[in-house]
Amino acid sequence: xxxxxxxxxxxxxxxxxxxxxxxxxxxxxxxxxxxxxxxxxxxxxxxxxxxxxxxxxxxxxxxxxxxxxxxxxxxxxxxxxxxxxxxxxxxxxxxxxxxxxxxxxxxxxxxxxxxxxxxxxxxxxxxxxxxxxxxxxxxxxxxxxxxxxxxxxxxxxxxxxxxxxxxxxxxxxxxxxxxxxxxxxxxxxxxxxxxxxxxxxxxxxxxxxxxxxxxxxxxxxxxxxxxxxxxxxxxxxxxxxxxxxxxxxxxxxxxxxxxxxxxxxxxxxxxxxxxxxxxxxxxxxxxxxxxxxxxxxxxxxxxxxxxxxxxxxxxxxxxxxxxxxxxxxxxxxxxxxxxxxxxxxxxxxxxxxxxxxxxxxxxxxxxxxxxxxxxxxxxxxxxxxxxxxxxxxxxxxxxxxxxxxxxxxxxxxxxxxxxxxxxxxxxxxxxxxxxxxxxxxxxxxxxxxxxxxxxxxxxxxxxxxxxxxxxxxxxxxxxxxxxxxxx
Amino acid sequence: xxxxxxxxxxxxxxxxxxxxxxxxxxxxxxxxxxxxxxxxxxxxxxxxxxxxxxxxxxxxxxxxxxxxxxxxxxxxxxxxxxxxxxxxxxxxxxxxxxxxxxxxxxxxxxxxxxxxxxxxxxxxxxxxxxxxxxxxxxxxxxxxxxxxxxxxxxxxxxxxxxxxxxxxxxxxxxxxxxxxxxxxxxxxxxxxxxxxxxxx
Numbered sequence: 001x002x003x004x005x006x007x008x009x010x011x012x013x014x015x016x017x018x019x020x021x022x023x024x025x026x027x028x029x030x031x032x033x034x035x036x037x038x039x040x041x042x043x044x045x046x047x048x049x050x051x052x053x054x055x056x057x058x059x060x061x062x063x064x065x066x067x068x069x070x071x072x073x074x075x076x077x078x079x080x081x082x083x084x085x086x087x088x089x090x091x092x093x094x095x096x097x098x099x100x101x102x103x104x105x106x107x108x109x110x111x112x113x114x115x116x117x118x119x120x121x122x123x124x125x126x127x128x129x130x131x132x133x134x135x136x137x138x139x140x141x142x143x144x145x146x147x148x149x150x151x152x153x154x155x156x157x158x159x160x161x162x163x164x165x166x167x168x169x170x171x172x173x174x175x176x177x178x179x180x181x182x183x184x185x186x187x188x189x190x191x192x193x194x195x196x197x198x199x200x201x202x203x204x205x206x207x208x209x210x211x212x213x214x215x216x217x218x219x220x221x222x223x224x225x226x227x228x229x230x231x232x233x234x235x236x237x238x239x240x241x242x243x244x245x246x247x248x249x250x251x252x253x254x255x256x257x258x259x260x261x262x263x264x265x266x267x268x269x270x271x272x273x274x275x276x277x278x279x280x281x282x283x284x285x286x287x288x289x290x291x292x293x294x295x296x297x298x299x300x301x302x303x304x305x306x307x308x309x310x311x312x313x314x315x316x317x318x319x320x321x322x323x324x325x326x327x328x329x330x331x332x333x334x335x336x337x338x339x340x341x342x343x344x345x346x347x348x349x350x351x352x353x354x355x356x357x358x359x360x361x362x363x364x365x366x367x368x369x370x371x372x373x374x375x376x377x378x379x380x381x382x383x384x385x386x387x388x389x390x391x392x393x394x395x396x397x398x399x400x401x402x403x404x405x406x407x408x409x410x411x412x413x414x415x416x417x418x419x420x421x422x423x424x425x426x427x428x429x430x431x432x433x434x435x436x437x438x439x440x441x442x443x444x445x446x447x448x449x450x451x452x453x454x455x456x457x458x459x460x461x462x463x464x465x466x467x468x469x470x471x472x473x474x475x476x477x478x479x480x481x482x483x484x485x486x487x
Numbered sequence: 488x489x490x491x492x493x494x495x496x497x498x499x500x501x502x503x504x505x506x507x508x509x510x511x512x513x514x515x516x517x518x519x520x521x522x523x524x525x526x527x528x529x530x531x532x533x534x535x536x537x538x539x540x541x542x543x544x545x546x547x548x549x550x551x552x553x554x555x556x557x558x559x560x561x562x563x564x565x566x567x568x569x570x571x572x573x574x575x576x577x578x579x580x581x582x583x584x585x586x587x588x589x590x591x592x593x594x595x596x597x598x599x600x601x602x603x604x605x606x607x608x609x610x611x612x613x614x615x616x617x618x619x620x621x622x623x624x625x626x627x628x629x630x631x632x633x634x635x636x637x638x639x640x641x642x643x644x645x646x647x648x649x650x651x652x653x654x655x656x657x658x659x660x661x662x663x664x665x666x667x668x669x670x671x672x673x674x675x676x677x678x679x680x681x682x683x684x685x686x687x
Contacts, residue, residue, distance in 0.1 A: 016670070017669055017673050018670075018673070030662055030666060033662035034663070035662070040661070040665045043666065043669050046669070047670070048673055052676055053672065056625075059618045059621035063618075068641075068646065071638055071640075071642075073625060076536075
């Protein structure tokens with residue numbers, strides 16, 4: 001055609017190589033190349049040189065493991081990479097792990113359990129809704145993820161931790177019925193709680209009411225206290241691990257101690273944190289040894305989440321979240337939500353203390369504080385200082401004034417309120433009453449041991465961390481400030 | 488032997504510079520398949536080859552501590568590739584019973600050594616490194632193009648089938664086969680060059 005000579009130029013061919021495939025320019029140039037042998041040759045020349053074409057052929061030529069028919073290259077990746085690269089767990093994958101079902105409408109069978117459907121998937125496993133054919137009851141089954149089941153250490157840890165978790169019997173902890181560790185894919189069987197997770201609730205409804213926050217927080221704290229009494233640290237307290245039962249106002253903690261089993265793979269040598277790091281404590285984020293107070297920090301983050309709809313530390317990348325958790329102060333809850341009373345905002349501030357020693361000493365203490373706050377809220381005895389500057393800026397005279405007011409009102413209260421007033425207040429709070437009843441048992445249990453474990457290493461490293469963090473700030477311009485982390 | 492998780496946590500803590508973490512991720516992208524392939528080329532069974540991958544990467548993790556401690560001004564990326572190359576070649580050359588002990592003295596020695604000593608192992612290493620780099624680049628580009636475009640490239644360039652035949656098989660015009668294969672070849676070169684520029 002006579003348009004050829006005009007169309008044949010390198011600019012048009014470069015559009016074909018680097019340009020936008022949806023542009024008119026591209027389409028015009030493409031239709032020309034269809035019929036112009038010279039441009040086809042020139043296009044090949046312009047893309048990469050002959051040596052590179054030869055190199056491509058040589059390097060991509062099928063070797064063992066490749067699937068040339070589909071142009072797929074075999075690039076080995078270790079099991080640790082698979083979970084976060086291909087995290088989609090579908091029914092077909094789960095079916096492969098199960099025996100054939102007894103009923104066609106079921107997914108499959110796992111021992112004596114008929115599996116109905118997938119409830120959810122997490123970093124370390126798959127949660128299934130099943131039915132116990134012997135005991136005739138619905139169950140939730142947590143199956144260790146296939147990539148973890150292959151790792152001997154993970155299997156052992158899963159079994160060990162699951163047994164420890166099964167020993168925690170408490171009204172706000174999901175009961176574990178059975179642990180099957182000999183199975184190809186180890187699993188544990190839990191009570192099925194019809195309802196949704198706290199994460200799902202807040203995602204759906206936004207921040208919760210103050211009374212709800214306090215009630216759920218109190219129940220979660222009491223569940224934690226029971227676990228801590230067994231010497232068990234949860235390590236993964238987060239909204240997704242708190243279940244809310246339908247119809248009744250009851251929260252359950254789940255996944256006790258299991259976080260540890262997944263550490264082997266979720267925190268890989270690639271430095272990738274598989275799960276959400278948003279609720280990790282600073283000591284956890286920093287790889288320091290941790291105790292039960294790490295859980296209190298995480299629960300503080302959960303309270304924060306209930307009040308604001310988001311976790312206290314947010315950033316684009318997991319690493320950045322961890323860094324902020326370790327070094328940055330959080331924005332007070334009341335700045336986001338005017339409904340949050342001072343007392344709750346203060347509890348959260350205290351829980352989010354960077355140093356474990358600045359938080360509540362025990363979950364029981366936290367539970368009591370939340371119970372008191374709840375009764376105050378229900379009696380309308382809450383104050384707000386939204387319009388005031390943050391607490392740390394209060395001068396001593398102001399604090400002294402506050403204390404004086406509190407003391408005076410306490411004296412007046414003692415003088416005028418009859419003794420049975422205390423009893424009637426507790427009657428509206430059954431869980432609080434039980435909590436008080438639980439307290440003596442807890443205080444003589446291994447929790448005491450937990451506390452008596454010399455906290456100084458953590459403290460020292462925390463102090464060290466703080467001073468290093470300050471140094472880091474001043475060294476922001478040096479090329480490799482992380483070398484300052486070395487002891 | 489897989490490293491204990493504590494080591495991994497330490498690594499994360501040490502690499503608190505986000506750019507270094509990215510460098511590490513990019514490094515692992517190439518090195519995992521590379522080490523696996525090297526071990527297989529040396530006659531390792533798949534399970535042993537997996538162990539080899541873990542072993543070398545664990546040794547590199549240990550070495551990272553030294554890099555952070557040493558007040559070096561070289562880029563982490565360049566350092567990482569050098570130490571890993573030395574470690575991999577060392578592991579491959581060493582008789583199987585000699586394992587890297589606590590690592591420190593050996594790593595110190597490896598740190599001082601220049602890369603690419605001329606042994607069979609280092610030749611094999613360089614050859615397989617190059618292959619892995621191309622394959623990684625190809626994988627990156629494959630994710631960005633359609634299946635048809637990829638097959639147009641693969642069948643004509645790697646399998647050297649005639650362009651008109653491939654066009655017919657894929658049900659597209661001859662021109663679009665030319666365009667697809669040239670675009671892809673150029674893009675693969677681009678991602679490889681970018682990767683190499685960052686590791687030098």
